[in-house]
Amino acid sequence: MNLEPVLDLNAYLKERKQWIDGAIDRYLPSEEASPQDLFKAMRYSLFAGGKRIRPILCLAAAEAVGRQGRPDSLFPVACALEYIHTYSLIHDDLPAMDNDDYRRGKPTSHKVFGEALAILAGDALLTEAFQLMTRRDLQTDYAPENLLRVIAEIAAAAGSFGMVGGQVDDVQAEGKPGNLDTLHRIHTRKTGAMIVVSLRSGAILAGGTEEDLQALTNYGHKIGLVFQIADDILNIEGDSALLGKNTGSDAARGKMTFPLFMGLENSRQKALSLVEEALGDLEVFDDRAAPLRLLARYFVERKF
Amino acid sequence: MNLEPVLDLNAYLKERKQWIDGAIDRYLPSEEASPQDLFKAMRYSLFAGGKRIRPILCLAAAEAVGRQGRPDSLFPVACALEYIHTYSLIHDDLPAMDNDDYRRGKPTSHKVFGEALAILAGDALLTEAFQLMTRRDLQTDYAPENLLRVIAEIAAAAGSFGMVGGQVDDVQAEGKPGNLDTLHRIHTRKTGAMIVVSLRSGAILAGGTEEDLQALTNYGHKIGLVFQIADDILNIEGDSALLGKNTGSDAARGKMTFPLFMGLENSRQKALSLVEEALGDLEVFDDRAAPLRLLARYFVERKF
Numbered sequence: 001m002n003l004e005p006v007l008d009l010n011a012y013l014k015e016r017k018q019w020i021d022g023a024i025d026r027y028l029p030s031e032e033a034s035p036q037d038l039f040k041a042m043r044y045s046l047f048a049g050g051k052r053i054r055p056i057l058c059l060a061a062a063e064a065v066g067r068q069g070r071p072d073s074l075f076p077v078a079c080a081l082e083y084i085h086t087y088s089l090i091h092d093d094l095p096a097m098d099n100d101d102y103r104r105g106k107p108t109s110h111k112v113f114g115e116a117l118a119i120l121a122g123d124a125l126l127t128e129a130f131q132l133m134t135r136r137d138l139q140t141d142y143a144p145e146n147l148l149r150v151i152a153e154i155a156a157a158a159g160s161f162g163m164v165g166g167q168v169d170d171v172q173a174e175g176k177p178g179n180l181d182t183l184h185r186i187h188t189r190k191t192g193a194m195i196v197v198s199l200r201s202g203a204i205l206a207g208g209t210e211e212d213l214q215a216l217t218n219y220g221h222k223i224g225l226v227f228q229i230a231d232d233i234l235n236i237e238g239d240s241a242l243l244g245k246n247t248g249s250d251a252a253r254g255k256m257t258f259p260l261f262m263g264l265e266n267s268r269q270k271a272l273s274l275v276e277e278a279l280g281d282l283e284v285f286d287d288r289a290a291p292l293r294l295l296a297r298y299f300v301e302r303k304f
Numbered sequence: 305m306n307l308e309p310v311l312d313l314n315a316y317l318k319e320r321k322q323w324i325d326g327a328i329d330r331y332l333p334s335e336e337a338s339p340q341d342l343f344k345a346m347r348y349s350l351f352a353g354g355k356r357i358r359p360i361l362c363l364a365a366a367e368a369v370g371r372q373g374r375p376d377s378l379f380p381v382a383c384a385l386e387y388i389h390t391y392s393l394i395h396d397d398l399p400a401m402d403n404d405d406y407r408r409g410k411p412t413s414h415k416v417f418g419e420a421l422a423i424l425a426g427d428a429l430l431t432e433a434f435q436l437m438t439r440r441d442l443q444t445d446y447a448p449e450n451l452l453r454v455i456a457e458i459a460a461a462a463g464s465f466g467m468v469g470g471q472v473d474d475v476q477a478e479g480k481p482g483n484l485d486t487l488h489r490i491h492t493r494k495t496g497a498m499i500v501v502s503l504r505s506g507a508i509l510a511g512g513t514e515e516d517l518q519a520l521t522n523y524g525h526k527i528g529l530v531f532q533i534a535d536d537i538l539n540i541e542g543d544s545a546l547l548g549k550n551t552g553s554d555a556a557r558g559k560m561t562f563p564l565f566m567g568l569e570n571s572r573q574k575a576l577s578l579v580e581e582a583l584g585d586l587e588v589f590d591d592r593a594a595p596l597r598l599l600a601r602y603f604v605e606r607k608f
Contacts, residue, residue, distance in 0.1 A: 160342055
C-alpha cells in the first residue's frame with residue numbers, strides 16, 4: 001500500500017508561481033521610482049501572465065537533487081531566469097522582429113509604451129537579471145564559485161550561442177524553405193538552452209553532482225522540445241480564448257512548425273515519446289524528482 | 305632635477321587600445337561561427353573606431369592602486385565594459401531612439417545589418433559582457449567574492465538606475481524644455497555611472513582600499529561630466545572630419561547641451577575647473593596615478 005501523498009501538480013505550480021510573483025514584486029523598484037515609465041514597462045511585462053516555467057524548473061531541479069522546503073535563497077536566481085525570458089519576449093515582439101501586437105491576450109510592450117521604451121525595458125530586464133544573481137545575500141547560502149558558475153552558464157544560454165543566436169536563426173529563417181533540422185536547431189538554441197540552464201542553475205546551487213547535472217541536461221533538452229511541439233499543436237487546434245492569441249497564426253505567417261513538417265499526429269507521437277525518454281533521464285533521482293516527472297507530462301497535456 | 309621619465313599619454317593610450325583590440329579579437333568568435341551575421345554585426349560595432357576609454361580607465365585605476373605591468377588578467381573585465389558601451393551605442397542609434405545613420409563616420413549597425421539584427425547584436429553584446437566577467441581563468445587571479453562585487457556594480461551602473469535609466473530620461477527629455485539640472489541628471493546616469501564603475505572595477509580587482517574607491521568615484525563623476533561638456537563643445541566648434549559626424553547636429557535637433565544653458569565660454573571654464581577638482585581627488589595616490597591625471601586633462605583637450 002502506497003501511503004505517500006500524491007503530488008497535486010496544479011497546487012504545486014500555483015504555490016510556486018505565487019512565490020515567484022511575490023519575489024519579483026519585492027525585487028522590482030516601485031513604479032514611483034525614476035524613470036517611472038521604465039519601471040512601469042518592466043513591471044507590465046513581468047506581470048503579463050507568465051506561467052513562471054523557468055523559475056519553477058529551477059526550484060524543482062534543486063528539489064530533485066535534495067533541497068527541501070521553501071527555497072527562498074534561490075529566488076533571486078529563479079527570478080533572474082524569468083527576467084531574461086521576459087526581456088526576450090519584449091524584444092521578439094518588436095516591429096523589427098515578429099511585430100506582434102498581442103501576447104497572452106494583452107497588448108505587447110511597444111504597443112503600450114512605444115518602441116523606444118520597449119527596447120530599453122528589455123535591456124533593463126536583462127541587466128537587472130545579472131544584478132539579481134549578484135545580490136550580496138546569496139553569498140550567505142551559496143559559495144561564490146558556484147554563483148559565478150551559474151551566472152556564466154546563464155549568460156551562455158542567453159547569449160549568441162544560445163537564445164539570442166536562436167532568435168537570429170529564427171528571424172533569418174522566415175520566408176525561406178526550411179526543414180526539421182533547421183527547426184530543431186532553432187528551438188534548441190532559442191528556447192531549449194534557457195530551459196536546460198534553468199534546471200542546471202537550481203541543481204548547481206543545491207549541490208547536485210555532475211551526474212545529476214547531466215541527467216537534468218538530457219531531460220531539459222527533451223522537455224524543451226516537447227514544450228515547443230505542444231506550442232505548435234496548440235496554435236493549430238488550441239482554444240484562442242485560453243491562449244490569448246488567435247490559433248492558426250503560425251500557418252498564416254508561413255512559420256516553420258513541427259506539424260508542418262511531420263503532420264499533426266506524428267508531432268503528437270513525437271512529443272509523447274520525448275516525454276517517456278525524459279522520464280528515463282530522471283531515473284537517477286528518487287521521489288524528490290516527482291514534480292519534474294509530472295511537469296514533463298504537463299508540458300504535453302497543457303491547454304495554454 | 306626630476307629624472308622621472310615623463311609619461312607620453314598618446315603612446316600610453318595607443319598601447320592600451322592595442323591590448324584591448326587584441327583581447328576583443330580573441331574573445332569574439334570568428335565571423336564563420338553561426339549565426340554568422342550576428343557575429344559580423346557584433347564585430348562590426350566593436351571595431352568601429354572606439355577609443356576604448358572605459359577599458360583604459362579600468363586598467364589605469366588598477367595601476368593607480370598598485371597593479372604594475374601589463375595586466376592581462378584584467379582584460380576580460382575591461383573588455384566587458386567596452387561590450388556594454390558598444391551595445392548601448394547600437395541601441396541608442398536605432399530608428400526608435402536617436403535614429404542615427406552614422407557614428408564615427410561609419411554607417412550605424414541597423415543601416416548595415418537591418419534593425420532586427422542590430423537589436424539582437426546589442427542584446428548579445430550585453431549578455432556576452434557578463435559571460436566575459438565569469439570566465440573561469442579570472443578566478444586564478446581574483447577572489448570570487450571580488451568578481452561578484454564587480455559584476456554587481458557593473459550591472460547596477462548599466463541598468464535602470466544607471467545607463468538605461470539615463471537613456472530613458474534622455475529619450476523622454478527630447479523636445480521638452482529642460483534645464484541644467486535635468487541635463488546633469490541625464491549625464492550622471494547615462495555616461496557617468498559607467499565611467500565611475502570602469503574605474504572602480506579595476507581598483508576593486510587590483511586590491512584598492514575603500515578610500516581608493518571613494519577617491520576614484522569622485523574623480524570619475526567629474527571627468528564623466530568633463531567628457532560630456534567637451535562632447536557638447538566639439539559638436540559646436542569641432543572638426544567634422546575628425547569627429548566623423550556633422551558639427552551643429554545637437555543644435556539642429558534641439559538637444560539639451562551645456563553650451564545651450566551656460567554658453568560656450570562658461571562651459572569651457574566649467575570643464576576646466578572640474579578637471580582641477582578631479583586632480584584634487586587623486587591626491588591620495590602616488591605617481592602611479594599619473595595616467596589618470598593626464599587623462600583628466602586629455603578629456604578636456606581632445607579634438608575628437
